[in-house]
Each structure stands twice: as structure tokens, then as C-alpha cells.
Amino acid sequence: MDTLLDTLPNTAPGRHRRRSSVPALVAVLPLFLGVLGVGEVSAQSTELQRGRTVPATLAAGDTVRYTIEADEDDFVLGEVNQISVDVTMRVLDPDGTQIGRFGGLGRGIERFGGRTPRAGTHTLELFVADDEADEAGRYEITLLRHEPVATDPRRLADQIMSRFDGEDSPGGAVRVWRDGKTLYSKTYGMANLAYGIPFEPDTRTNIGSTSKQFTAFAIMLQAERGLLSLDGDIRTHIPELPKFDETIQVRHLITHTSGLREFLNLLRMTGRRLDHGDWIDRSELIDIVQRQPALQNAPGAEWNYNNTAFGLAAAIVERTSGQDFHVFMRENVFGPLGMTGTMVRPSTRHIVPNMSEGYTPGPDGYRQIGDLGGAVGAGSIYTTIADLQTWVENYANPRVGTRESIDEMMTSFVLTDGEETGYGYGLSVDEQGGLKRVSHGGADVAHRSMLVYFPEINAGLTTQSNHAQFNSGVAYELAAAFFKDAMETDEEDEEDGAGAAGEFDPQDYDAEDFDEFTGRYALDAAPNFILTFTREDETLYTQATGQQRLEIVPTSDSTFRLLAVEASVTFLRDEEGSVAGATLHQNGDQHATRLEGDAAEAWAPTPGDLADFAGRFFSEELETFYTFTVQDEELVMHQRRLDQASLTPGEEDNFSGGDMSFAFERDRNGQVIGLYLSNGRTRDVRFARVP
Known part of the structure; x- marks a missing residue:
């Protein structure tokens, strides 16, 4: 997925070191993305003017430049109509540093935009994505908006969502509430491109892994009814599962600590093409576990995001209730709460009335990509933004479930070594602006989702989209805007010893200070995937195994942002203050351990x-x-x-x-x-x- 202008702060919690995979109902994506090379840049450039459409042609090997004069924190939105050429765009700041890249849609209207990081001349470079294209193709470029970044949260939401608006784009929705009052609710773009159906407030959308909290809630309901024990062996309810050396408790399933194989990643190893819509049946989950020879970790000892576990949790709900999971949820949760727009989709063959289709950019336009199979329990819930507000309001004032159960869901699980995971039961638990934040993101093949709740101020919000390139993490930026009055300011953070990140100036960073970070770091989840950090004079680099070297810039004395992709790195110290590891923030947190001594020597096989x-x-x-x-x-x-x-x-x-x-x-x-x-x-x- 190509990256955009940097519009969001990195909000990944830094203190949770056990996270090893992506909190979404998708197989793990490649870490880092290749940076396309560009050919000769045209000597001249054209300044873009708002509202003016500029027609042009582009051939392989050529690069066309456009400029935008902008102040710091301006909002820019434009679009390229790819009439007969597949265009890739990259954005350079006034110093010539690449700060964003757009592409992926081969034909039709591709939008670009975001926040300008500093004042001056920003450059947009266009080149042909397909280096083997034989002939020049036509396109048109238009600057749609150029204005200051909004300080009013409603206008800010509109700016952030504008790239996914219009009749030519998959869309999305935002809803914000506090103390039972809806503060903002708006939809954008299209729910169905084939039939021209817009995204509406009652559009049902696939929330992917945001569904996991519902599965955990169902487990808690059955525990309240005495039909299962969180400390009980999962084989009590699914006896056909193998007996491993250590017991997997029901609690381990809903905390991602079971030690089971993750079925989406496992099936990809077999050649199953989930991105091509290969069929997955729910029954395969039990078969996968039956064939697993040993656990990947002792239950409760390691946090490893796991869709298999939540699929089994749904099966336990079925076996303890005597109802299919979608029926149980309708009769015991959605119905009693009045969530009339919410349903579990039992399989990808089942009809969902008033649903949004999921779309991903392709070489000849948007492609209707469908849903993942076998996702019940781990995902598969379709709902509306209004129903999600109703759901979170039940957290604040329970009408279904008990206060004790909900509080337990929102408490970070403690591993056997005493370390917290930052994850409760189907919910991430961390902080933002000094407030406790409970949230969960979701991603099916193309749908994107985020649901955020701040229990201390009884407020929440959700962002939803059926566009595969949508970053649902904008929910955190919107939370900072809508709930600013309740969150700590940078000055308050500094008094608490956290420092004011916004005051850090990369120009003041001494590149020689980076030398203590240089070296090789192996991802805990994939030890053969090595991140190598180096310095050449004043320029800092990282390089992932099998990928090209990418420049990074400091954002604090221990955090660094990659320029070419949407990712960042935080270096970690041990109790003695030595640099012992790093966390790669890209679609989640990936911890890496520093390699020392002979382990750091590269192997060059003949x-x-x-x-x-x-x-x-x-x-x-x-x-x-x-x-x-x-x-x-x-x-x-x-x-x-x-x-x-x-x-x-x-x-x-x-x-x-x-x-x-x-x-x-x-x-x-x-x-x-x-x-x-x-x-x-x-x-x-x-x-x-x-x-």
C-alpha cells in the first residue's frame, strides 16, 4: 500500500514490547515497501493553482514536476485523472526530502493530499508506474483544495476524509459521541461503485477485527451464566482438539496468548491466495489445530495476535449455547441493545442487506475484492456507525452484561513473566493525552475500521471505510481534536517528564548520536528478517532483509521516521541503559532484538x-x-x-x-x-x- 503525506502522529504505544503482529483480520503484510525509481526529471515545473485542471502526457522513464506554494500546516487535496497512463506520485518537502507517495490505481481518478510539514515550495513528481509501458499516456491533474489545516474538529474530519469522497471513490464514515450525545456524524464516497450507491449512515460495513470485542463479550456472557470458566480447558468444549503439553484456557483465546498457529498466515504458506478470494471454511480451524504438532509458546507466556483463537472462541459460544454464533449474537447481544443494523455474516456467501462492498486499487481501476472466509469470531461482523455508538454506550452503562465483565475486558492481560500486554479481552488498552484509551482496529481484505473509547470521559468515536488504502488510525487524530479539552497538552506532558514531542527539531539532532543505535536487529516474530541501521555522515539509514536501503529522520532522541514509507522505529534500552532492541511501528508494533558479536556478522554463501x-x-x-x-x-x-x-x-x-x-x-x-x-x-x- 502506497503512503500518503504524513497526516497522523505515530500513536502506537511505546511501552508494550510483546506485540509481534498486526491487530487486524489480515495476514501479516510485508514490512517496508519498495520505493519506485524515477527517470529523468523535466527541467521545468508547473505551479498548481486551485481549481485549475492541467492536461498532460507521460511516458515511461520521464518525470513531470508540479509545485505548490504552501505554509506550514496547510491542507492540500488534489486528484489525477489517469486517462490512459498509470501514474505514481511522490511528494517532496521544500528541502527536497520525500515525505509521501501515492499510487496503486492504474486508471481513473487517484486523489492525493494531506498536511504540509513546513512552509515553502512543495514538489509533486509524477512518473509512470509501469517501466515497460511502450507509449506515452494522457492524464489530467487538478488541485481541489488548498487551505489551512482546520482547527475546528468537524472541519478537520472533513479534510481528513476528503480523499475518500466523491462519486468515483470507495468511501467511509466518521461518528463521534460524548456523554450520550452525538457530536459529529458524516459519510463520504460510495458504498457500491457498480450501482452508484453512496455511503450512508445506515450502510452496513465490515469492521474486520474490531469484531473481536464482540466475541470476547459473548464469552463473558456465557461465563456470567455459568456455562464456561475463563480458566477452563478449551478441550472441555472442543474435545477433538489435541492435548498439548500445557493447557490452553478459554482466557488465553481472547487475549492472544494461546500459542496456536494463526490460520490466515498458515494457509498462505500452503499457497492459498487470500487476496484472490480463495475459499476458507470455518471447519478448517479445528483441522489446523489438530495438525499442529506443538504450541508456538506456552499459554499465557507470549502475546501473538491470533485469529485462530477467536474463531475457536466463537465455536465455544456455539457449543455452550446450542446456537449458531450469528443467531446467538442476534438474540443475546444485538437485539437486546437495539443494534438493528448489525449482524454476523456466517460466510462470504451470505447476503448482507445494505452493505458496503470492499474495493482495492488495481491496474485497470478499483477491484471488488470480497471478504475473507472462515472469519467468524475473528471478524465477519457488519454494522453501522450508529450501532457502534450504541455498543460503546453499553460499556458506559451496561444493559447487557455486567460492569465486572466489561471492566475485566478493559484490563490489560498480564503474562506469566509479569509483563502487561496492553491488550485485554478483544480490546487494546493504552493511553492518549493522559486518558485511558480502549480501542480496536480492523481490516478485512479491503474494509478498514477503528473503534475508540475513552471511559474516563465517556466518549468515543469510530472511523469506517471500504477503501483498502484508508488509514483507520485517523480516529486517534480526530480524538485529539474532538476531546482536546480533556486531554493533556504538550506542556503538561513535559511537566510529567514525557517531553513535548512537537518541540523536537530534527535539525538540532547530532547524527553522531545515532552511532549507538547502528547495527542489526532481528524481528522476534521472524528472526531471519533483519533491520540494519547505518549512518553515512549526516544521513541515517535502515535496510530490511532483501529490500533496499531507506533514509530515516529523527523525531526524538530515540525515535525515527522512514521517509519513503509509513513506518517509524523506536529504540529500546535495557535496565543498564544499553540499546537492546527496537520496535518497528508499521501496521502495528513489531519488536526486534539487537544482534551482538558473531550473530551480527553477515553470511555470504557461495x-x-x-x-x-x-x-x-x-x-x-x-x-x-x-x-x-x-x-x-x-x-x-x-x-x-x-x-x-x-x-x-x-x-x-x-x-x-x-x-x-x-x-x-x-x-x-x-x-x-x-x-x-x-x-x-x-x-x-x-x-x-x-x-
């Missing part, structure tokens, strides 16, 4: 070394083959349904590529006999070498 890994490997657990060949002095992965991928060496006998990591296994004679495959939430799936 063509002869690579030949040791060539061959075919089979997993009994997945019933899947992988083949490896040596081509042009690279090890190349082949799988029947996945794209061929060249692998990058990491530590000795370890490779990464195709968004996975491969740890090869040798016998006592040094012969490669197998490998262990990982891709974030699912790890160490064994493959044996076959003749």
Missing part, C-alpha cells in the same frame, strides 16, 4: 553453498511442497500457487523472501535435511527434504 539447499521439501502438517533452485547465484523459492521469490541470506543457513523466512536444518554430517518456515504470526512449520 554458489556452492547455495547448492546445498536446492531441492524439494514437504510439510506433513501443511501437506505442501516447496522447491528451491539456484539461479544467477541466488537461491529461488518455488511454490505451486505463490509467486516465485529470490531469497536473501541472513544468518548462516537462514534465508528470507516472499514475506517468509526459511531456517534450514542439517544432520550430523552437515547434509540439509529440512527447513522451518515462518511468516510472522505462524512460525517454525517443519518441512522435510524429499527425493
